[in-house]
Amino acid sequence: MSRRLDLALAVAAFMLIVVAWTAPIVPYEYDAAGWWLPRVEIERARAGAVVGLLRSTATLPRLVPWLGVHRAPEGAPIVIGALARWLPGALPAARISALWTSVLLVAMLVAIRRRARDDDAVGFAALLGVLLCPFILVHLRAGYLDLSLGALAALFVMAIMDGLGKPARRWWQLRVLLFGSLLAQWKLEGALHAFTLMAAVTLCAERTPWRERLTVAAFAGIVVGVNLLVWQLLLWVLPPSPLPPSLFVWTHFRPSTLIPFGFQVLRHAIDFTTWGAVWPVVLGAALTERRWAALVACAFSLALFAVGYAAGPANMIEWAAQGIQLNRLLMQMLIAILPLVVLPAASTA
Amino acid sequence: MSGWGCYGDAFGHAVGLGTLEKILLDGANGVTQAARVCGRLEPAALAIFSVAALAGLVLAYVRRRRAAGVWLIALLGISYVPGLVQLTLVRGDRPAVQRSLERDVAAARERYLAAIRQSLAGVPTSTCFSPTFDANCIIFTGIYLGADQALTHRRCIGGEPARVSVAVTACGVDHIAVDLVR
Numbered sequence: 102m103s104r105r106l107d108l109a110l111a112v113a114a115f116m117l118i119v120v121a122w123t124a125p126i127v128p129y130e131y132d133a134a135g136w137w138l139p140r141v142e143i144e145r146a147r148a149g150a151v152v153g154l155l156r157s158t159a160t161l162p163r164l165v166p167w168l169g170v171h172r173a174p175e176g177a178p179i180v181i182g183a184l185a186r187w188l189p190g191a192l193p194a195a196r197i198s199a200l201w202t203s204v205l206l207v208a209m210l211v212a213i214r215r216r217a218r219d220d221d222a223v224g225f226a227a228l229l230g231v232l233l234c235p236f237i238l239v240h241l242r243a244g245y246l247d248l249s250l251g252a253l254a255a256l257f258v259m260a261i262m263d264g265l266g267k268p269a270r271r272w273w274q275l276r277v278l279l280f281g282s283l284l285a286q287w288k289l290e291g292a293l294h295a296f297t298l299m300a301a302v303t304l305c306a307e308r309t310p311w312r313e314r315l316t317v318a319a320f321a322g323i324v325v326g327v328n329l330l331v332w333q334l335l336l337w338v339l340p341p342s343p344l345p346p347s348l349f350v351w352t353h354f355r356p357s358t359l360i361p362f363g364f365q366v367l368r369h370a371i372d373f374t375t376w377g378a379v380w381p382v383v384l385g386a387a388l389t390e391r392r393w394a395a396l397v398a399c400a401f402s403l404a405l406f407a408v409g410y411a412a413g414p415a416n417m418i419e420w421a422a423q424g425i426q427l428n429r430l431l432m433q434m435l436i437a438i439l440p441l442v443v444l445p446a447a448s449t450a
Numbered sequence: 451m452s453g454w455g456c457y458g459d460a461f462g463h464a465v466g467l468g469t470l471e472k473i474l475l476d477g478a479n480g481v482t483q484a485a486r487v488c489g490r491l492e493p494a495a496l497a498i499f500s501v502a503a504l505a506g507l508v509l510a511y512v513r514r515r516r517a518a519g520v521w522l523i524a525l526l527g528i529s530y531v532p533g534l535v536q537l538t539l540v541r542g543d544r545p546a547v548q549r550s551l552e553r554d555v556a557a558a559r560e561r562y563l564a565a566i567r568q569s570l571a572g573v574p575t576s577t578c579f580s581p582t583f584d585a586n587c588i589i590f591t592g593i594y595l596g597a598d599q600a601l602t603h604r605r606c607i608g609g610e611p612a613r614v615s616v617a618v619t620a621c622g623v624d625h626i627a628v629d630l631v632r
Contacts, residue, residue, distance in 0.1 A: 123545070123548075125543065125548055125551065125552055222517075222518060222519025222520070223518050223519050223522060225519060226518075226519035226520070226522035226523045226526075227522065229523060230522065230523055230526035230527075233526070233527070233530060234526075234530065234533075235481045235530055235533030235534055235536070235537055236480070236481055236533070238537060239478055239481060239537065240478055242543075243478045245478055364491075367491065368491055369480075370499070371491070371492070371495040371496055371498070371499040372480060372492075372495060373495050373498050373499070373529060373532065373533075374480075374481045374482050374532045374533045374536055375480045375481040375482070375533060376533075377526055377529035377530040377532075377533055378498070378499070378502030378505075378525055378526055378529035379526060379529075380499070381499055381500075381502040381503030381505075382502060382522055382525060382526055384503070385503055385507040386522070388507065389507060425479055428479050428480055429478075429479070
């Protein structure tokens, strides 16, 4: 089983690299808005302008995801932009972006393989199946942030699991620091994923004493919290800008959006051309393998994002209804929970 | 706010779409536009989801775990067929047309950049500009937004007052009209 498994994972890794390598070299869809509807575009442009989402060198530090890239090399000075400058011209930024995502996915694959039991056929079937999902391939070739965010979240999860393991793997703090910081700085929802995953993993590590669980959770929470604090300090230090004091308006909390939010989550999750049967299979595998942390992480994430939608700008739920956001949120979650589905509980790893 | 509705096909039917526009419509929010063109739960999708959930549960629960893994892979593989067919044969950015698509997009970007440069020729580079797009051009704004960063002038951001505006009209791969509006 072990050799065949290694072979299957190697083929999957190779395929990811090839798919990324053959990605279009001319970005033809710079941003992720719904170009199919003028109203959505206008709404998005308005909100984007308000919070500085129209990226440029001037606006980049004002965003939470200041490390990320959204297709254009010029708007990505930290990672992809830097790679695009350093690497030979044969590697345009769009392809670098896709390759960067594939490298993160392969790193996730290798990390999972190193920790998994050879006989966990169900878990590995779920892992390989997810990586072949049509929607994953779309995002990999598009070089979007969402897939790399999911891979970073998965690596962050494994670092936390290592901290909870007996004995704890070496350097887990360093990896929590690295992946937690990247996650918080990569994209706006990265910090939310970090908190929900941290809570789910530590909550479900039943065989680890509470004291250790709280220590690991506190460390991960501080890492993500400090990153958010740094961003807030940056906003203070930078010259005055048209940024609003807050994107989310808690005084206008709208619980009525929770029902359409749930409806849209279900509607997108069952779109079989996009997802195939990946959601029922992954959730079924998590349920039968008793991987409660994966299920709890999904529940926490959806609950937290539902609250965000209820308190966020009014057009958020409209975007969700049109698949601008929810499909990607589902994809981020799917990748993030993979280690929790494939690997046994943290304390027995 | 209208949380239950889907609005996706309104624009697609309103404008005659060429290949490039269709590709932009396909986007990265789903493998097809299906996810965003309906406001109801599709009975077929719900049925497939339910059957897959049941099969997943049964297969994952059987004692012969290795066999269960193989069956799970097979189940997922079969379920991916519609999506993979869409990606490889149907979508506007399918591999067979990728090269010509890249050429078209590059041409559209260059044409836009040239037109904007020409219209802003007499404007100081310290002045930011604000573009306005007519209905035919909105679908191209993704391409143009990225191209903007190659200009010496920059787009106005946030609430920054725009002293110069450019009206972008009649967009297409091989044609565009840009007029300076002060």
